[in-house]
Amino acid sequence: MKARINGIDKREEKHFFLFISPWLLGFLIFTLYPMVFSIILVFTNMDMTGSGQFVGFANIIRAFTEDPLFYRSLLNTLYFVLVSVPVSLLAAFLIALLLNQKLKGVGFFRTSFYIPYITSGVAVTLLWGWIFNAQFGLVNYFLSLFGITGPNWLSDTRWAMPAIIIMGIWTIGNSIIITLAGLQDIPEALYESAEIDGASSFVKITRITLPLVTPTLYFNLVMGIIGGFQIFMQPYILTEGGPSYSTYTYMMHIYNSGFKYNEMGYASTLAWLLFLVIMIITQIVNRTSRHWVYYDN
Amino acid sequence: MEAYYKSKRTSDRIKTSLSYGVLTIIAVIFIFPFIWMLSTAFKIPSEAYTLPPKIIPNTFTWDNFVQGWQYADFTRYTWNTLIVTVLATLGTVLSASFVAYGFARFKSRYSGVLFTVVLATMMLPSQVTLVPTYLLFTKLGWLDTLKPLIIPSFFGGGAFNIFLLRQFFKTIPKDLDEAAYIDGANAFQIYYKILMPAIKPALITVGLMSVTFHWNDYMSPLIYLNSDQNFTLAIGLQFFQNSFGSSQIQMLMAVSLITVIPVLILFFIGQKYFVQGITMTGIKG
Numbered sequence: 001m002k003a004r005i006n007g008i009d010k011r012e013e014k015h016f017f018l019f020i021s022p023w024l025l026g027f028l029i030f031t032l033y034p035m036v037f038s039i040i041l042v043f044t045n046m047d048m049t050g051s052g053q054f055v056g057f058a059n060i061i062r063a064f065t066e067d068p069l070f071y072r073s074l075l076n077t078l079y080f081v082l083v084s085v086p087v088s089l090l091a092a093f094l095i096a097l098l099l100n101q102k103l104k105g106v107g108f109f110r111t112s113f114y115i116p117y118i119t120s121g122v123a124v125t126l127l128w129g130w131i132f133n134a135q136f137g138l139v140n141y142f143l144s145l146f147g148i149t150g151p152n153w154l155s156d157t158r159w160a161m162p163a164i165i166i167m168g169i170w171t172i173g174n175s176i177i178i179t180l181a182g183l184q185d186i187p188e189a190l191y192e193s194a195e196i197d198g199a200s201s202f203v204k205i206t207r208i209t210l211p212l213v214t215p216t217l218y219f220n221l222v223m224g225i226i227g228g229f230q231i232f233m234q235p236y237i238l239t240e241g242g243p244s245y246s247t248y249t250y251m252m253h254i255y256n257s258g259f260k261y262n263e264m265g266y267a268s269t270l271a272w273l274l275f276l277v278i279m280i281i282t283q284i285v286n287r288t289s290r291h292w293v294y295y296d297n
Numbered sequence: 298m299e300a301y302y303k304s305k306r307t308s309d310r311i312k313t314s315l316s317y318g319v320l321t322i323i324a325v326i327f328i329f330p331f332i333w334m335l336s337t338a339f340k341i342p343s344e345a346y347t348l349p350p351k352i353i354p355n356t357f358t359w360d361n362f363v364q365g366w367q368y369a370d371f372t373r374y375t376w377n378t379l380i381v382t383v384l385a386t387l388g389t390v391l392s393a394s395f396v397a398y399g400f401a402r403f404k405s406r407y408s409g410v411l412f413t414v415v416l417a418t419m420m421l422p423s424q425v426t427l428v429p430t431y432l433l434f435t436k437l438g439w440l441d442t443l444k445p446l447i448i449p450s451f452f453g454g455g456a457f458n459i460f461l462l463r464q465f466f467k468t469i470p471k472d473l474d475e476a477a478y479i480d481g482a483n484a485f486q487i488y489y490k491i492l493m494p495a496i497k498p499a500l501i502t503v504g505l506m507s508v509t510f511h512w513n514d515y516m517s518p519l520i521y522l523n524s525d526q527n528f529t530l531a532i533g534l535q536f537f538q539n540s541f542g543s544s545q546i547q548m549l550m551a552v553s554l555i556t557v558i559p560v561l562i563l564f565f566i567g568q569k570y571f572v573q574g575i576t577m578t579g580i581k582g
Contacts, residue, residue: 012403015484019399020411022392023459026452031418034429041428050432095323098316111568112324115331118564118571121513122531123553126538127334130546136346138333170327174575181576201312230422233515237535254424259520264428271424278422 041268048262059269070270072245073253074277076161080249081228084165088172089220093213095172096179097205110177117173125237128167129154132238154239157246164234164247175220182216183209211294218293222282229278250274331557338362338551345547361551368541371552373526374533378512381443381529385450386507390500393454394462398488401466402474412463419456431520445521446511446529458503461574465499466492502574505567509560530556 017024042059046052063070095113099106116124131138132153140150151159190208199207232251235241241248254274258267332352337345338361340354366372400412434445453459473495474487482490493500515531522528528536534556538549564571 009404013405016399016403016405016408019403019484019488020396022451023396023415023453024411026392026449027414027418029433030430030449030452031421031426034426034433035421037429037432038425046432048432048435050436095320098320101313101316103313103316103320109320109324110572112327114571114575115561115564116327118509119331119513119557119560121556121560122515122534123556124330126534126549126553127330129538130337130550131330131333133546136348136350136546138329138350141348141350170330173327177572177575226420226422230424237515237538251424254427255520258428258431264432268428271422271427275422275425 038268038271041265042272044265045263046265048264052265055265059266060273062266063269063273069245069248069253070273073248073250076246076248077229077231077250079161080165080168080231081225083162084168085221085224085228087165088169088175088224089217091169092172092175092179092220093217095176096183097209099176099180100183110180113176114173117171120171122233122237125167125234128163128170128234129238132163155243157243160235160239160243160247164231164238167234168228168231175224178220179213179216182213186212214293215295218285218289222285225281225285226278229274334550334554334557337547338554340547342545342547361548362555365537365545365548365552366555368548369533369537370525370528371530371533371537371555374528374530375556377443377527378529378531381446382508382511384447385511386504388447388450389454389458389507390504391454392451393458393503394493394496394500395488396453397459397462397466398492400459401463402471402484415456415459419460427520434521440521441523441527442521443527446514446517450507454503454507458507461503462496462499465496469495498570498573501567502570505563505570506574508563512560 043054043056044052045055099110134140134152143150153159153163186209191204194204194208230251231249235247235249236252239247241252254267254270257263257270336352336354339357341356341358344351344354344356400408434440439445469492473491477487477491518529518532522532534553537552541548
């Protein structure tokens, strides 16, 4: 009896490994091996051809003591994350609240908010470059209607990053839909009983909606942080990191170090340092989450 | 009491119209950039650079599309992008469903650990593996070919897709498989004859998300492609902007519009599935 069960188990195990084999191979080749290799690279000065020597901690020391762009790009990226993530989160929540009402034509609005996200690529980035054009762009024209002379957005050190943040907030469609799904999971009965108790809309939102949607907000927050730290395409295309490094992001520094200056060892070091920063920040968010994220069980 | 209901109805009506007003304003903000793109694409140069900006141009022209398209080899870029998108999506859907079937239906001593590894890889930022992966593709001789953009998709199709499809397989009763086993079907036949058709909506969702991802992808083509003949649209567009863009905005917008339209059409056809996919993303959290 036991042998037969073992026999079946073995056959099942064989099947299991057969079917997961594409992933297992992919994991070994495209994740595990590069990760290990990448750790080794941290301690070398390897270039694109794969030749280089062991340099100990030189790359790490260089990042902290000899590379002003390390701090600069890190601070720029932090600036981006600290502004765009909370604003996006709040905006997505408010828009989702509006969409969560029993209104006709909600589908049309949902579509409008989602389209920027689905199309976000080089074409749409170039479109924003035109919208932020100092002389003929839409933004400055709109401001001029109120008598405001708009800045030279993308060529002004103070305004280039805000411009990129604005563009980022425009693509919050996915967080809106995720938040909306979270809102729709809240049982209607809770609102009905609150209504019987005479609760106002404000009380309903702050006492029922907000606590119950916190798991979704938490998810959006963590994804926003991880995504925000990897911002690359928009500043790379619109400003190439300029003017005077005001939009030079951390991901751009990794890219330039590795693929422009051919320093693969240093690029790997920067990548791991970014990984550490992201880990630390998400861990902090995770720690605080038990104070504000509401869990059912 | 009646007065209470009357006032409540009035306040509801005010709330509703207020909501519509606010939603409309926000919708305009979200959509207007595209209208601006459309309008610029049909303008003659002198009108593109005019103040105040006009939404409907005085003189409509198709020249921007024709000329812009000819400035660089956009037909070639489109073809490359199409190859990458179609093949990578095929790889994603096939291999993610294949692997998900393994995780959903077969038990092993290692299935728990390995599935945890799948989930863990979702958290790993791509830049950590960026440089070694590049060196690996260089060694394989894949540099400046479309291979690095396509072939990895056939190895699992991405952790998130595996996770998503596994959840779907799990919703289908196992009795269905067992009945087929008794009828003499093997594990492969059950996978593609019974389970794949049963989760078609989920497969479409994964497919559509993969199409938009690969169509819009910028980072990988930027790293792996060097020569003009291998460019995808994303790289081609940037190349075009660097050469002519700042002085030929109407052409840049025309070409950009052409590259956005396929995604938009696809979105309108498969809207339901896109929303489904995004909603499922949230459930994960």
